[in-house]
Amino acid sequence: MSLKSLRLLVQHASFVVLIYGGRFGVRLGPGVPCFACPYVNGCGGQCYLMGLQGYIGFGISAADFWGFEGARALFWFLVFVVLVALLGKLWCGFVCPFGLFQDWLTMLRRRLGFSGLKIAPETMAKLGIVKYVLLAWLVLGPIMINLGILHRDFYLPFCQMFCPAKPILPVFGGELRHFALDVTNLVTTIVTSTSLAVTGGTLAAMFARPRFFCVFCPLLAMIHFLKPVTLLALKKEPALCHGCGTCRRVCFMDVEKVWLEKAESDVQCVDCVNCGECVDSCSASGALRLTFAGKPLAKSSRARSLGLKKHRGAA
Amino acid sequence: MSEDTRHSRLLARARDKRTGEWEAELADIRAARGDFPGLDYFLSLHAEGPSPEKIEERTGMPPVALLCLQAPIEIFLAQGFFPVKILGGSHGCANLTSPKLPALMCPTLKAVLGETELDPRLPRIPWVLPLTCDWMVKFKETRALFGDFPGPVHLLEVPRLRESAETGDRWVREVSKLSGFLAKIGGKKLNAKNLSKAMGTMEEARKAQAELAVLRRKGLVPARVHALIQGAFFFDRAENWTRSVNLVIGAVRKKAGNGDAPNETGRENPVFLSGSPVFFPNFKILKLLETAKLNVLADDLCSSERLFPRHVAVTDRTVEGMTRALADAYHRGCLCPVFAENAHRASVIKEAQNEAGVRGVVFHLLKGCHPYDLDSFSLEEALRGWGLKFLKIETDYSAEDGQNLLTRLEAFRPTLNVEKRTAK
Known part of the structure; x- marks a missing residue:
């Protein structure tokens, strides 16, 4: 089975578990390293970013930090670290329900025959900095609320204002209310109108360019920070690379490092979501490998790229 | 007159x-x-x-x-x-x-x-x-x-x-x-339908070529036979060529399965053939290699295994998307020495060393083919680092140098096994 087929299978299974799992008793807790949105009615797990901003992270007051709340925060942080260490960015490529939603939009666009939006790699690299700004916002926002610098209605500042998954994913649970404008006060008006503007713009961009939001995803940056303890990695054997650039073209994140790297074997960069498209498409046998603890899980080959049955010593 | x-x-x-x-x-x-x-x-x-x-x-x-x-x-x-x-x-x-x-x-x-x-x-x-x-x-x-x-x-x-x-x-x-x-x-005019159909046809040809390469790595396809098969691609519809190659693949597999290898010397003295293309009827270098009992298990000739790109990955089935996919595959994926920064040139040789165990490279240089001549020096250096023997044969279409080249190839043959003997 190609990684692409396996990925589609896992993505859809994960979508069902993370969006509807709660209705069948699945409770994975708030340490899930992907956009398993807690705003979805009956979800099976919760995105770690929400907990991190709120009740298990930077939303805890200084007074609670050394008590039960602090221990709980530490526990879920460790759960998050272990999950990332085990699967790395497979969470993004194979599990994230919002990633799948973006993939559906891309499939729809291609089915309709639209070519999509081309954004220069340099521009995307510059835009990628936004993910660190958002990460800083979701860390500093709750602290500022605790310190009284920000109004309480900014609670969960990333989710409320900038996360497009918050209004979109609950639709799959039958809820549309997150698309409503809350005019209770000036702050709620600012917060909800920002959210709607971001969601609208992102939706259009996600239709025009594959995985557009992932470029800005603060969770992607967080997972990448844990790269030194992550067991899953994308490796390249530069001596075997033909330089054809197929990896670059099939990459919906527009990662160039995998193609251009000529010396290092480590090509796991921040924007790579380990979807495996490059490994599937590369016709240079053994040039690219998806590894777990150094052992290859999947290896590029001419036979794999052409969808042929694997042969011993396949060319 | x-x-x-x-x-x-x-x-x-x-x-x-x-x-x-x-x-x-x-x-x-x-x-x-x-x-x-x-x-x-x-x-x-x-x-x-x-x-x-x-x-x-x-x-x-x-x-x-x-x-x-x-x-x-x-x-x-x-x-x-x-x-x-x-x-x-x-x-x-x-x-x-x-x-x-x-x-x-x-x-x-x-x-x-x-x-x-x-x-x-x-x-x-x-x-x-x-x-x-x-x-x-x-x-x-x-x-x-x-x-x-x-x-x-x-x-x-x-x-x-x-x-x-x-x-x-x-x-x-x-x-x-x-x-x-x-x-x-x-x-x-080009449209999504006719381009997609043509790409499907060529993808089947690529699959046949890849399967043939697998047999070649196993020493089951002699050099001249392989060259003849590849050269025929431009004589008939791609569908007919693919069907005929698939028939060859099936028959060779069957023969090999019965213990009747269609290439008597098989995997002995395995070499990689690199350099200038070899076009019919000038199969001089291929015949000399066969005579010298050097088995070509892989090559990077644009007249043979590089006849068309190995794979064209399509993510976007619009005319623009498919054109870009083709353009990339035929340009970026091309290992012709005319390109600048051709560091990937040796990658297919390394691959053949890993997959087929080739021990040496015979570099076929047609006199006057300057880009290949220039590339041969950097290539030789890279190959020596991987423990591969290298022999550059500079020739033209005349038959006069045949005996001289044969002597050089025969002298090259024992060098392929030098490390093996030392290890024993």
Whole structure:
């Protein structure tokens, strides 16, 4: 089975578990390293970013930090670290329900025959900095609320204002209310109108360019920070690379490092979501490998790229 | 004797020589490999020769002469043309044009020019000339030395840099211009349906080529047989070629399964053949390798395993998306030495070392092929680092140096096993 087929299978299974799992008793807790949105009615797990901003992270007051709340925060942080260490960015490529939603939009666009939006790699690299700004916002926002610098209605500042998954994913649970404008006060008006503007713009961009939001995803940056303890990695054997650039073209994140790297074997960069498209498409046998603890899980080959049955010593 | 009479005599002599070369090579392959399963189809295609009329009759598509392989075959097929690579392997043809050309010019192009002299129909069909090496850049003007070139000629500019977005975009525009040229002369435009169909056809050809390569790595396909199969691609519809290659694959597997290997020397003295292309009927280097009992298990010749890109990955089925996919595969994936920053040149050799256990590289250099000559030095250095032996053979189409080359190849053979013996 190609990684692409396996990925589609896992993505859809994960979508069902993370969006509807709660209705069948699945409770994975708030340490899930992907956009398993807690705003979805009956979800099976919760995105770690929400907990991190709120009740298990930077939303805890200084007074609670050394008590039960602090221990709980530490526990879920460790759960998050272990999950990332085990699967790395497979969470993004194979599990994230919002990633799948973006993939559906891309499939729809291609089915309709639209070519999509081309954004220069340099521009995307510059835009990628936004993910660190958002990460800083979701860390500093709750602290500022605790310190009284920000109004309480900014609670969960990333989710409320900038996360497009918050209004979109609950639709799959039958809820549309997150698309409503809350005019209770000036702050709620600012917060909800920002959210709607971001969601609208992102939706259009996600239709025009594959995985557009992932470029800005603060969770992607967080997972990448844990790269030194992550067991899953994308490796390249530069001596075997033909330089054809197929990896670059099939990459919906527009990662160039995998193609251009000529010396290092480590090509796991921040924007790579380990979807495996490059490994599937590369016709240079053994040039690219998806590894777990150094052992290859999947290896590029001419036979794999052409969808042929694997042969011993396949060319 | 008038100039015209002298020229007519020269042409007649060259035609006889060329016919003799084709017949002699085919007879030799028949005698040596006649029992190879499924070879008759490929022999018969070569026997009929590359006449434009016959190709049009066989394929049902008007032929377009193509030199160099950067022009995507799929574009031609989608727009109702059949790309014919003019085989520049005849010594007689090369000799015919030699007096008007530099002594150290690529013999392949000399031979192609000779073919256009011998067959007056050839210059009248459309030509696509990818501007790769300097000889190709000057081809159109050089051809003018021998008379009219009335057929429409499209010059396809090939950017020498492959790793920048700008040259990538420029190349996509060049490929689109090629499509525009074909639409102008044929009236059929490129659309998602015809391009997708052509890409499907070529994907099947690629699969057959890959399966054949697997058997070759196992030592089951002799060098000349492999070259004959690959060369026949431009004589018949891709579907027919693919079907015939698949028949060969099935028959060879069956034979090998019964313990009856179709190549008697198999995997002994495994080598990789690199360098300048080898075109029918000039299989001199391949025959010498066979005689020296060096088994070619893989190659990176643009006349053979690099005949078309290994894979064209399509993510976007729009015309633009597919054109870009093709453009990338035929440009960035091309290991021709005319490109700058060609560090990936050795990758296929490393791959063959891992997969097939090749122990050495025979570098076939046609005199006058300067890009390959230049590349051979850096390649040799890279290969020595991987423990591979390297032998550069510089030759032309004449038979005079055959014995000398054979002696060198035979002397090269024992060096392949030096480390093995020392280890024992």
